[in-house]
Amino acid sequence: MIGSRFSRNITLGVKTLLLHKMRSVLTMLGMVFGVGAVIAMLAVGEGASKQALDEIKRLGSQNIIINSQKPIEQAASGSQRIRMNIYGLLYDDLERIQQSFDTVVRTVPAKLIRGEGRVGSRTLELRLVGTTPEWFELVEREILAGRVMLDRDMEQSSNIVVLTEHGARKLLAGKSILNAQVRINQGIYKVVGIIKSEATDSGTMQTPDQQIDAYIPLNVAKERFGDITVTRGSGSNTREMVELHQMIVEVDSTKNVESTAAGIERVLSLFHPKKDYRMSVPLALLRQAESTQRTFNIVLGSIAGISLLIGGIGIMNIMLASVTERTREIGIRRAIGARRKQIIGQFLIETVVLSVTGGLIGIGIGLLIPWLITVFAGMPTVVTLWSVMISVVISIGVGVIFGMYPAMRAANLDPIVALRHE
Amino acid sequence: MTQYSGQEFGVGNAEDRVIELNGVWKTYRMGDQDVNALAGVDLQIQRGSFWAISGSSGSGKSTMLNLLGCLDRPTQGKYLLEGQDIASTSDDELSDLRLKHLGFIFQNFNLIPQLTVQENIVLPLFYQGIDPNEANERGQSIAALVGLAERLGHRPTELSGGQQQRVAIARALANNPSVLLADEPTGNLDTATGDSIMELLVELHDQGKTIIMVTHEPEIAAYAQYQLVMRDGNIESITDQTNNEHHAQKSVVQA
Numbered sequence: 275m276i277g278s279r280f281s282r283n284i285t286l287g288v289k290t291l292l293l294h295k296m297r298s299v300l301t302m303l304g305m306v307f308g309v310g311a312v313i314a315m316l317a318v319g320e321g322a323s324k325q326a327l328d329e330i331k332r333l334g335s336q337n338i339i340i341n342s343q344k345p346i347e348q349a350a351s352g353s354q355r356i357r358m359n360i361y362g363l364l365y366d367d368l369e370r371i372q373q374s375f376d377t378v379v380r381t382v383p384a385k386l387i388r389g390e391g392r393v394g395s396r397t398l399e400l401r402l403v404g405t406t407p408e409w410f411e412l413v414e415r416e417i418l419a420g421r422v423m424l425d426r427d428m429e430q431s432s433n434i435v436v437l438t439e440h441g442a443r444k445l446l447a448g449k450s451i452l453n454a455q456v457r458i459n460q461g462i463y464k465v466v467g468i469i470k471s472e473a474t475d476s477g478t479m480q481t482p483d484q485q486i487d488a489y490i491p492l493n494v495a496k497e498r499f500g501d502i503t504v505t506r507g508s509g510s511n512t513r514e515m516v517e518l519h520q521m522i523v524e525v526d527s528t529k530n531v532e533s534t535a536a537g538i539e540r541v542l543s544l545f546h547p548k549k550d551y552r553m554s555v556p557l558a559l560l561r562q563a564e565s566t567q568r569t570f571n572i573v574l575g576s577i578a579g580i581s582l583l584i585g586g587i588g589i590m591n592i593m594l595a596s597v598t599e600r601t602r603e604i605g606i607r608r609a610i611g612a613r614r615k616q617i618i619g620q621f622l623i624e625t626v627v628l629s630v631t632g633g634l635i636g637i638g639i640g641l642l643i644p645w646l647i648t649v650f651a652g653m654p655t656v657v658t659l660w661s662v663m664i665s666v667v668i669s670i671g672v673g674v675i676f677g678m679y680p681a682m683r684a685a686n687l688d689p690i691v692a693l694r695h696e
Numbered sequence: 697m698t699q700y701s702g703q704e705f706g707v708g709n710a711e712d713r714v715i716e717l718n719g720v721w722k723t724y725r726m727g728d729q730d731v732n733a734l735a736g737v738d739l740q741i742q743r744g745s746f747w748a749i750s751g752s753s754g755s756g757k758s759t760m761l762n763l764l765g766c767l768d769r770p771t772q773g774k775y776l777l778e779g780q781d782i783a784s785t786s787d788d789e790l791s792d793l794r795l796k797h798l799g800f801i802f803q804n805f806n807l808i809p810q811l812t813v814q815e816n817i818v819l820p821l822f823y824q825g826i827d828p829n830e831a832n833e834r835g836q837s838i839a840a841l842v843g844l845a846e847r848l849g850h851r852p853t854e855l856s857g858g859q860q861q862r863v864a865i866a867r868a869l870a871n872n873p874s875v876l877l878a879d880e881p882t883g884n885l886d887t888a889t890g891d892s893i894m895e896l897l898v899e900l901h902d903q904g905k906t907i908i909m910v911t912h913e914p915e916i917a918a919y920a921q922y923q924l925v926m927r928d929g930n931i932e933s934i935t936d937q938t939n940n941e942h943h944a945q946k947s948v949v950q951a
Contacts, residue, residue: 610823
């Protein structure tokens with residue numbers, strides 16, 4: 275029975291609000307735009323942050339990536355004739371890191387060599403990645419065909435290559451893929467597998483893998499290419515000696531990543547007085563991205579709070595006017611025998627109906643805007659369920675909080691005075 | 697100052713009093729001066745009687761009606777409604793007394809404009825928490841009683857003044873109250889319509905309702921059994937009109 279009385283109260287509230295349609299709609303606008311803006315902004319923020327977080331996670335949150343880098347002073351003098359630049363990570367660094375830290379699960383070395391792949395008349399610029407089978411455990415990518423590199427490929431120094439989907443399509447289009455022969459620079463390699471590459475051109479972070487990768491065993495790369503590369507420039511040749519171009523270190527758990535990274539930095543700095551390497555810690559970037567997101571959420575939350583406050587004040591304002599306008603009605607109801615609580619209930623329900631209706635329309639707009647942004651601007655947006663649920667709760671809350679004062683004022687009117695009100 | 701008691705004019709036995717006022721005072725503070733709107737009123741009203749209260753403005757008749765209607769409490773003295781002293785009641789209890797025992801009829805009808813006739817009539821039943829279906833049935837039979845069966849779906853503003861007052865009377869009757877309180881019920885109506893409303897009240901009185909009506913028009917007051925005149929916050933006179941020809945024609949039941 276209480277339920278039916280409640281539903282009749284709501285019906286009555288809706289009817290009363292429908293008497294002044296224009297006024298009710300205008301009153302709701304604050305809530306509509308407040309809630310709509312909150313959901314839309316959260317969706318855009320969530321979309322952007324999801325994109326960033328996905329990119330970072332692709333790098334592996336337990337990984338530390340170290341790249342060889344030409345030191346600045348050497349780079350400046352690199353234009354000199356016949357000059358060998360020696361820099362970068364060493365095979366020994368691999369051992370040192372592996373043995374100095376209990377928290378390091380494995381280290382994956384990589385030699386990165388520019389090359390040209392050729393199958394028949396088809397050619398493709400490639401990045402040869404000389405690495406160990408562990409690469410495929412750290413940089414986990416979907417295997418589309420065949421297999422990845424195995425320990426026996428290292429032991430037997432097999433001339434095998436694992437291509438990316440992109441490389442396979444360009445080089446082997448229309449041919450049987452596995453066991454095909456690919457010529458890369460001067461060597462011939464047998465294709466044993468195709469993997470998917472998740473490298474993207476856009477984005478703030480570079481993934482360890484690229485679309486044009488061709489993976490061969492590290493010792494094969496060492497044997498065939500050595501450690502010296504020659505780059506032909508205009509009139510001069512630049513020769514570089516780099517043992518390892520990249521090293522990926524996997525740490526046992528995310529909580530040890532930052533301390534291990536600091537330790538590796540100390541160890542490396544002992545052997546590399548000139549800073550010829552660059553460390554990147556995806557987890558640190560993840561943390562940074564998360565803290566940026568938190569800041570963003572706080573700013574959004576403040577904007578949301580202010581717009582809902584304004585929406586609430588608008589509703590309160592109209593309800594106060596409504597109470598004054600309906601003073602006689604309140605007097606009549608009290609004379610008939612309505613208790614104060616029932617008057618409060620009546621006005622509170624009207625405010626909540628207003629704020630929730632405004633909130634629901636706002637949710638509709640908040641769902642529409644991100645969709646339009648995705649369709650027309652191509653930006654990723656994610657509408658989260660919790661932002662919608664919170665909006666509903668806040669709408670009710672705004673109605674109750676800002677409806678309470680007008681309702682109390684209505685209930686505390688002296689019935690005798692209220693009945694005499696013109 | 698002479699004290700009058702309605703009891704000497706009362707009907708039925710002395711136990712059957714709906715209302716009893718004993719030395720009731722109502723004092724308002726105006727600036728730094730106390731004004732006695734009621735100054736020690738004694739009055740007994742028997743069940744089933746029909747009273748008209750009149751008096752010049754400032755005589756205390758409005759205060760009297762508000763007090764009788766449980767919209768106000770006496771500053772001093774005793775007011776018993778259906779044997780219950782209202783002096784020490786809370787605001788909620790006063791609301792409940794009004795809801796249970798009283799029905800109001802106003803000069804300007806005081807219907808709620810956004811509700812239909814039907815919804816206005818059953819409003820007291822809504823606050824009593826009575827099942828909507830049952831309330832609607834009762835509302836329909838009461839509407840038929842006051843001659844409004846055809847108008848239930850209309851808004852008050854679509855009705856004539858007389859019809860609106862009939863709706864108000866139906867609403868006042870919905871909770872089957874002990875006492876009907878009418879404040880200038882014909883004040884906003886033309887004479888013919890006013891007379892028809894008075895005939896309806898007389899009819900209700902004939903069916904056993906206790907009616908207390910405030911009016912300043914002698915012709916209207918003439919419909920009542922007892923005419924009470926107030927002056928300076930007290931009862932100046934009470935006139936028994938039961939043998940008055942105007943009244944006698946209409947009132948058959950009361951002896």
